[in-house]
Amino acid sequence: MTGADALEVVVRAVAVLAAFLVLPLLVGQTEHKVMAHMQGRLGPMYAGGFHGWAQLVADGVKFVQKEDITPAAADKGVFRFAPAVALVPYLVAMAVIPLSPDVVAADAPAGAVFVLAVTAVGILGTLMAGWASANKYSLLGAMRAAAQLLSYELPMVLAVASVCLAAGTLSLTGIAHAWSPWWLLWQLPGAVVFLVSAVAELQRPPFDMPVADSEIVFGAYTEYTGLRFAFFLLSEYAGIVVMSLLFTVLYLGGWQGPLSDQLGWLWTVLKGFCIAVVVIWLRVAWPRLREDQLQRLAWLVLVPLALAQLALTGVWVVLTA
Amino acid sequence: MSPYVVVAAVVVVGLLLFVAAMGARRLLAPSAPTRAKLTTYESGVDPVGQGWAQTQVRYFVYAFLYVIFAVDAVYLFPWALVVRSSDLGAASLVEIGVFIGVLLVGLVHAARRGLLRWV
Numbered sequence: 001m002t003g004a005d006a007l008e009v010v011v012r013a014v015a016v017l018a019a020f021l022v023l024p025l026l027v028g029q030t031e032h033k034v035m036a037h038m039q040g041r042l043g044p045m046y047a048g049g050f051h052g053w054a055q056l057v058a059d060g061v062k063f064v065q066k067e068d069i070t071p072a073a074a075d076k077g078v079f080r081f082a083p084a085v086a087l088v089p090y091l092v093a094m095a096v097i098p099l100s101p102d103v104v105a106a107d108a109p110a111g112a113v114f115v116l117a118v119t120a121v122g123i124l125g126t127l128m129a130g131w132a133s134a135n136k137y138s139l140l141g142a143m144r145a146a147a148q149l150l151s152y153e154l155p156m157v158l159a160v161a162s163v164c165l166a167a168g169t170l171s172l173t174g175i176a177h178a179w180s181p182w183w184l185l186w187q188l189p190g191a192v193v194f195l196v197s198a199v200a201e202l203q204r205p206p207f208d209m210p211v212a213d214s215e216i217v218f219g220a221y222t223e224y225t226g227l228r229f230a231f232f233l234l235s236e237y238a239g240i241v242v243m244s245l246l247f248t249v250l251y252l253g254g255w256q257g258p259l260s261d262q263l264g265w266l267w268t269v270l271k272g273f274c275i276a277v278v279v280i281w282l283r284v285a286w287p288r289l290r291e292d293q294l295q296r297l298a299w300l301v302l303v304p305l306a307l308a309q310l311a312l313t314g315v316w317v318v319l320t321a
Numbered sequence: 322m323s324p325y326v327v328v329a330a331v332v333v334v335g336l337l338l339f340v341a342a343m344g345a346r347r348l349l350a351p352s353a354p355t356r357a358k359l360t361t362y363e364s365g366v367d368p369v370g371q372g373w374a375q376t377q378v379r380y381f382v383y384a385f386l387y388v389i390f391a392v393d394a395v396y397l398f399p400w401a402l403v404v405r406s407s408d409l410g411a412a413s414l415v416e417i418g419v420f421i422g423v424l425l426v427g428l429v430h431a432a433r434r435g436l437l438r439w440v
Contacts, residue, residue, distance in 0.1 A: 001348045005322055008322070009326055009327055009330045010323075010330065012331075013327060013330040013331045013333070014334065016331050016340065016408075017331075017334050017338065024364075055426070064337070064342070064345055064349050064350065065344050065349045065350055065351075066350055066354065067350055067351050067352060068346060068350055068352070069354070069358060069359065070359075071359055071360070071361050071362075072356075072359040072360065072361075073360075073361050073368075073371075082338040082416075083339070084335075085337065087338075087339065088332060088335035088336065088339070089336065091331060091332075091334070091335040091338075092328060092332055092335065093333040095327060095328055096328065097372070098323070099414045104390035105327055105331065106325065106327035106328050106331070107324050108325065108328065109324075109428075110398075113398055114400075134361060135340055135361050135362060135363070137362070137363075147383060147395070150383050150387040151383055151387070152395070153387070153391070154387055154390050154391065156389065157394045158394060161397040161398060161401065162395060163400060164397075164401040165397070165400070165401040165404060168402065168405050169401075170401065170402065180435075219363070222362055225360060226346065226350060227342055227343070227350070231339070231342070237352065247332065251337070285343065293440065295383065296437065296438075299386070299432070299437045300437060303428065304428075305389070307421060307425065310397070310419070310421070311421075313413050314338060314404065314417065314418075317404055317405065318404060318411055318414045320422075321404070321405045321407070321410050
């Protein structure tokens with residue numbers, strides 16, 4: 001590798017880091033504001049002056065100054081490293097998601113499979129946190145998280161497989177290239193399955209059983225304080241960004257739209273932002289499901305629906321090939 | 322240059338972010354541990370027994386089902402690349418149909434036996 005290549009690698013990696021540090025905060029601030037207005041409140045108004053725009057920056061500054069406590073009973077090494085395992089996979093996932101054919105850090109030929117594989121690693125962070133805390137709430141939360149992730153990973157993988165089938169490629173840029181508005185109807189069941197599974201994978205309401213505050217305090221994160229706790233929160237919002245952008249690229253054609261030659265990546269970001277708002281909206285509008293309802297929904301509704309979508313896609317592709 | 326070189330660099334950057342953030346915390350955050358502070362949290366009362374209590378893992382059937390279907394899903398992705406070829410398309414569609422059909426029968430069987438109920 002030459003010096004120019006090395007520089008390019010560094011610039012690309014740092015660009016991903018910059019996006020990773022900005023986009024989740026934007027989603028977080030949007031959540032503050034959208035939730036507040038849906039509930040007839042104002043949300044943060046003071047930090048930074050204009051409508052509390054700097055609230056999450058202030059939160060970050062606060063978290064870094066908080067005492068970091070590792071419980072005496074905990075498995076210390078695993079406990080301390082778990083936040084990194086939860087966070088880094090979403091950073092890596094962001095690297096392979098294209099915003100436009102040019103704006104992509106790493107245009108992996110098997111991007112669709114890679115993103116699924118990497119995001120599945122994040123759950124290990126939650127499991128490590130829950131087990132290493134040596135706390136009953138944490139253990140219950142981690143077990144619930146594991147069960148949930150097992151069940152919802154599957155319909156998501158099947159839905160993505162259907163899109164790959166429709167596009168005839170595993171590359172995310174290739175999928176967005178192959179997209180046409182007709183997919184909005186053709187891949188609609190798969191899109192719904194993907195969105196529901198994505199919300200469940202992120203452990204967002206109505207699928208937030210693993211952190212159900214009225215039952216098990218805060219699940220696997222109960223014993224965490226300060227910056228390590230903030231990292232788990234950040235990974236949740238980074239997860240929303242990754243899943244929203246992925247949904248955009250897979251089902252909404254990514255950068256395709258009027259004036260896409262000039263606007264390009266802006267379309268992807270705009271569509272992704274709308275999906276993120278939908279994810280926030282679900283939190284405000286729906287109560288939490290019960291654990292058994294959650295499992296039934298995955299196995300008896302989403303998996304059959306995803307398989308039906310797969311059959312529909314396969315038959316159509318073969319008939320029209 | 323392979324895109325996976327960039328992916329590897331991003332992993333390194335992510336770990337550096339974690340290390341740097343923890344370094345900043347070490348400089349900025351106070352540290353005054355006391356016995357009570359380091360106790361396991363159990364809603365304010367003294368913790369009973371150990372945190373690593375024995376529990377019944379109720380979802381091991383889901384785990385089996387997941388492994389079966391996840392292995393199946395691995396075969397779907399290569400299929401996506403060949404389904405448009407004229408000599409493989411229709412035949413591979415039927416084969417995948419049989420493959421998934423068998424798994425689907427298994428899922429229906431599990432559901433009818435009541436294994437998909439969280440009890």
